Amino acid sequence: MCGIAGFFTLPGSRRADQMSEEVRRMTDAIVSRGPDDAGVWVDAEAGIALGHRRLSILDLSPLGHQPMTSACGRFVIVFNGEIYNYQELRADLETSGHAWRGHSDTEVMLAAFAQWGMLEATRRFNGMFAFALWDDSKRELFCARDRFGEKPLYYATGRGGEFLFASEIKGILASGLIEPTLDQKAISRYLLRQCVQTDQSIYANIRSLPPGHCLRFREGRIQVERYWSPPEVDEGIDLKEAVERFRALLKDAVQRQLIADVPVGSFLSGGLDSSTISIVASELAGDLRTFSFDFGNDYSEVSYARAVAEACRTRHVELAARDVDVAEHLWRMQSVYDEPFADTSNIPTYLLAREASRHVKVVLTGDGGDELFGGYSWYKPLLWMEREGKVGLLRWVAARAVNRFYRLADQSGAPNRELRIMGLAYGRQYRSVLAAHRGQLSFFDRESLAQLGFLPGLPDGDPEVDDSAGTMDEVLRFDVEDYMPADILTKIDRASMAHGLELRAPFLDVEFASFCLSLPYRLKVSTQEDKIILRQAFSEQWPAAIRHRSKQGFGAPLAKWFQDPAIREFEHDCLEDPSAPIYEFFSYHGTRRVLGRADLMQRWTLLVLAVWLRWFKGGERISEGNEASLASAIPAIKAT
Template identity: 65%
Template sequence: MCGIAGIVAESISSHHRVMLRHMTDAIAHRGPDGEGHKYFKRCALGHRRLAIVDLSGGEQPMLASDNQVAVTFNGEIYGYQDCRRELHDYPYKTQSDTEVILALYDRYDTDALKHLPGMFAFAIWDDRKQLLFCARDRFGEKPLYYAMGKGGEFLFASEIKGILASGLVEPTLDNKAIARFLQRQCVSAGQSIYANIKALPPGHYLRYREGLVEVVRYWSPPEVDTDIDGEEAVEQFRALLLKAVRRELVADVPVGAFLSGGLDSSTICLLASLLTSDLRSFSFDFEGDHSEITYARTAAKAYGTQHVELAAQGISIIDQLWRMQRVYDEPFADSSNIPTYLLCGEARQHVKVILTGDGGDELFGGYGWYKPLLWMQKEGRIGLLRWVAARVVNRLGHLARVPGAVARELRIMGLGYGRQYSSLLDAHRGQMAIFEQHDLAQLGLSEEHSTCISQTTNAPATMDDVLRSDVEDYMPADILTKIDRASMAHGLELRAPFLDVEFASFCLSLPYCLKVSTSEDKIILRQAFSAQWPVSIRSRNKQGFGAPIARWLQNPSIRELERSVLRDPSAPIFKVLSYHGTQQILLRNNLMQRWTLLVLAVWLTPR
């Protein structure tokens, strides 16, 4: 993993060279092992390196053999050796995966992306065509932002702070992005919190030439195969995941794994322990009901890992809130970002690469919100009847006829009767909203739903479309943003074997009935691996890597912070939101809404 940045201008001046160095300095945490810059007449490329593969020969930006094409690249190309063998006639100068990108571009131009596995964000300057070609991986594991500068320059960087460090962009807040944040606790994967800084969406590439920006989608999830045999699917699932873990263990530095004791991380640790010796595993130990440490210890003992634990005691949440303001560049209210950041810092003391179980919940139907949706669909309440998806504590209808396990999840979600939804997908969008449309209006904002979701057919949305929407929207905007920023802040590379292109594409082609029902989640994962899990883990329901925000919000220092940034009429947040509307919402004492508003207020407050 690395950090990348660049400038395209009519003529690269000495001033632009200085600005590029400011940009790469701002993202130095992403690549503490080295720095590089390449200059052409109209383009300047920058790179910060985190050395993982080919430690001595992978310096970037990297030039092609003709010195007319250069690439700056962030990510890992898993199985890149296969690409090298396929393109054996290319005049390679290194053993790095970076050079494979140049070889593929030389052979296929933009179609190189069809042949490129792994996680990546890269930029290629083609001096022959005077063209900048940028791309982001299929699922959005690696970020890429771009903007137009004051002097007509085109700028890009791995993080927003890289663009801002140039001094060439004066950021303007985007109220639509703020509304989206309040709904989902994060900004959409295809936008940024600023109107004049864009995020390249996952599965897209960008071409820039002569002042024109063209953004093209190059990948969409595969269609669902409803005819696949269940037993055959389990066998293929097992084989492809083992193959993915084997590919992602390739590194010239030590590799470890996060282990919460849940099904996903336990499966990754299981397979990694079969393929490598001396595997280190890492867990975060929350206090009280949020602790999963007993399960993590059980899994670590079963798989023979060298287990490291980080305890929550002594952590200053107020300090971490301010730190997250800098780490994420945007408001980000998924409270698990704090323990994730801390655990990444601990892991970096031991290893340079970590395998994670991220992506499993979206691919296998693991989130608690899927079963209530299926129950509502089964009961004919989608499109016909009236159920509310407001996350408002204790605002529930009558749930007497709902099965026990689903009823518990409905209460957690805040689902009851009362509102009409036209489709399962529409219901899911409402289900996920922290603030509803009338809340946003009360805060002085308008609400707009994102529409960048692929349905499986032109038919009404199905549970397959709900799962797909989470892969395309929730996962990159929340989960993958969280782990990228938290890990790269410490110069730690996180790899998610579940998002291996071959394995994930196979999972996306499976019908939802192999993944989730009204009574069971992660069906295919359980069928494939439960025999190899410890008994206590086998019988677990999903807990999630959540944080105790109720306890955090009772902390005296946090309550004082709330008074400062959310109760004072002169606080910066009230340049964006209505003071009166905010106070009315705070009176509800809805914990998720309070936390989300607090994160936004902290982010908007200079420090």
Template identity: 40%
Template sequence: MCGIAGAWSPVPHDSADELHALGRRMGETIAHRGPDDAGTWIEPQAGLVLSHQRLSILDLSPEGHQPMVSTNGRWVIAFNGEIYNHRELRSELSALGHAFRGHSDTEVLLAAIAQWGVQAALERGNGMLALAAWDRQEQVLWLARDRVGKKPLYYGWASDGTFLFGSELSALRAYPGLRPQVNPDALALLLRLDYIPAPYSILQGIYKLPAGALLRLDAAAVGAADADHPVTYWWNARERQEAAIAQGFDGDEEAALHALDGLLRDAVALRMEADVPLGAFLSGGTDSSLVTAIMQAQSSRPVRSFSIGFDNVVHDESAHAAAVARHLCTDHTELHADGRAALDLVPLMARMFDEPFADSSQLPTALLCQLARQHVTVALSGDGGDELFFGYGRYARALNNNARLERLPRRWLARMAGDPGERARLGGLAALRAELASGDLQGIARGRVSRWRQPEKVVLGAKRVLTAYDDPTAMPRTGTAADALMALDFACYLPEDILTKVDRASMAVALEARAPLLDWRVVEFAWSLPMSMKQQGGTLKYLPKRLLARYLPESLVQRPKSGFGAPVGDWLRGPLRDWAEAQLDERRLREEGHLDPVRIRAIWQEFQAGQRKWHTHLWGVLMFQAWRETL
């Protein structure tokens, strides 16, 4: 796990020292992602510099140093991530005549690229990654991200035409020719979703490479400076889901249970390989409990497990996590936060997340990562289970409401449906009218994940841009309505919220987080299952819970799903009130020119007067305001 960055000028660079200095400067901004080693590689005649910050996980020796040059000298790679099946690939490549100096997965990936090319090497790999691969022979730069979007990668052009890329925006901002301007369309997305989905970023002219995507750039493309950039997909989630649904699962429930157990055991075992201490995040929910249980079943000593609890009972799962840990006999560590620790983190969120991010579970996630990093360097998580196995209650509610809408007379719908604007968030008749006005299942899904329903009315100069929740082409063309709901979250919410949150919080403290449920084989297996194996008799995540019952008693398996958030509403009326008031000062908002101060102040005053649900609207605004101070 590491951080990468680089720059490619459209003209040769006269000074090798200056190019080296640029690479070091870009790398230093993301040194928290890889504090163990730093490397810079340049090719002055091409105007190219690659930078790498290393968190040593496999092969702690200098043989794992990056950027790394292939044995034949043609390829140079800066790689962030892990290739879990590197042993299998190493054996195959050795049989083809490749020799290896060390035992890092980076060296295996580089040999695979030299042997088969970038796309074919990615398709053979099983892992999480963001990479930059430079083909010295063809003078072509390749950028790629893993299948589901575990590792981030930003890219764009500076005003002088230089192409920039990096694991975080801060690396790009280190380039002196970049003049960052806020993208109002992206700011509107932040207020709607709590995050900014790919391909957008908060800065004009800077993009995120989408999950499963590949970008090929030659000298002409770099010289075109922000021209149309042809992103292709080496793994397309919608197409793979459609294929899995069409193929289906050929077996009964017991066969599916056996298959899931085997896949997860292998996925977990692959992710337990490390030359550094290893542990697990354990919330006590189905997914983290299942991952921890399978880890413990394959470990000769107690697994290190970690959980966090709050003094606010609504947000505290620590007692259940402790009960699971006792049954599994893990070496469990729990942090019980009184709220002060999370409050102390609030001013640090903008720099930790590098780009505005407003899912309030960022706070307990950051605390959990800090706790785990005191003991381990790698932690396995249960991320992905909800989006694959029908784990959210909002899925069932959306399907029920969609069925009701289809049965209602059109004349009644026309009379009752309406646009209550932001008050749809407050529940009651306003929420019902908004649901009736949704029009279809995709509209219902969009409404249920939206904070601000009409953020373009509060962000000055913003226009609405499409996300998976708006774009009809994001919906799978096969399968059920339930499959469609999960597909939308897999395309947007999972990579852009859940995985972004874990990446930033873990890498801020140089902790590597691995997610066995997002092994591509588990993903495609889940897509092949009928809905009866995901929801049955009102039980969500039916098959994973049946599997978990092999490891835990039913009393620890069957329990209501809890959220993993923070009591933001209480804080904004209490200890964070003065901080929020300063961020939302009307004069400041007017001078900065990004947000409508009248609308923002009206919601802030309503919230302070007792309208509790406005805190979800306000948190996004506050996270943007705090981030803006970093510019």
């Protein structure tokens, strides 16, 4: 795992030393992504500069140094990520006469480009990656991002027409070649989902390359195209056959992702996904180290994690962070993410990565399981909606009355009845389950957005008037293509790379994930069960303590956080003060009305945006890991 950056400018317009200095500024801004080594490659005559920060995982020798040039001299690459099938590709390439200097996956990638071409080689890579490849013969820069968006890549056009790219937004800003402009559509999307879209950044003039896409820059033109699409759903497969293939493919995926020249551990929350990964990894690796995290509140899952660790006999480490200064970390997150990001688990995830990085460099995770196996509770009301369709008013009122009676009588099964009532409500409000899903994921409705004075056009349509068709299979695919990369994978990448820790998600192995995407939803979730395929495949290996668990999630105690005096001071300075930067965009009185009736999640979403805008508008932009700067930044920013 590494950090990459670079730019292309008018050939001969800059001296080589000037270009080296500019690209070095870019990589220095993302040093936490690669603290072990740094490299710069410049061809001033061609106008190309590439920079790299290395986190050494494979081939720890100088032979793994980047930027790396191909044996034929045609290609130069900077690469962030891991190619898990590089040993298989290496063997194939050897039959065509390729020889090797070292044993890194980067060297194999260069040989693959020379052998098969840029697009075909990229399609053969099974891994998490973002890379930029200079083709000297074509004078073309080719960039690509992995299929699910595990590794980020941003790009922009500079004031002088330069093409810039970097692993993080801060790398592009550090070039000094661009003046960022806020994107109102991205802010609108943030209000809906607590994060921007996969092709956006919060800035109108900095874009994110979407997952499964590649980019070519040649002769001043940018061309973005999709190189991979999810497979079609196979309705003909039965559960028994699916379970057998599921087990075999997951074992292969975990085996591939255990390959490293440094120790590999596994996160173990005690949930079904991380427990399954840890169990399979312990069978393959033997002496596996697992990590759980106790945030010190009602959300703790430590006892479940301990049961799994004991069952598979791992070397288990229980991490904890006591007396966490939430306000300090809220401010720090603005520098970690470079844009507003309000997933409440970002601080716990950041702390978990910080503590784990003191023990290992690589950790397996269970990320991707909820999207691939139907693990979120929000799928249940959609299933009820699909089953019962649009009901009449009398039936709707009767169902609510019966549900209220059972709730008052404290009868069992209340949660499932509540989900059914939600589904009936969705059937009356939305035209399809996909439209309902997009609606239920939105944190603010049209009325609230209008009151905020911020309704410039919703970025992906208005869920409340969406008349598009959509099935449950499309709902699950939507989460794989939108929610997972925009929220979940962004969160774990920034949180881990802030501490030089590489996270690997075996569920997102391309062969395993493609198989899961081909399964119909009936093998994943029903109104009564979740993660059906996972339970059928692995429940016998789980300890009894976790066998019947539903998803708990890695959230945060928002009610407690809002009682923190420092958080209240942030609210006062960033949301209650009419001169706060947020009110350059929002209506002050309208926002105060929305806050007056807001739930905790809406309140947090607005607070994070308000704090980020204060940071953006002139706060002391701290560098990651600079504790002294962070400590002084909070009071300084409040005084502005």
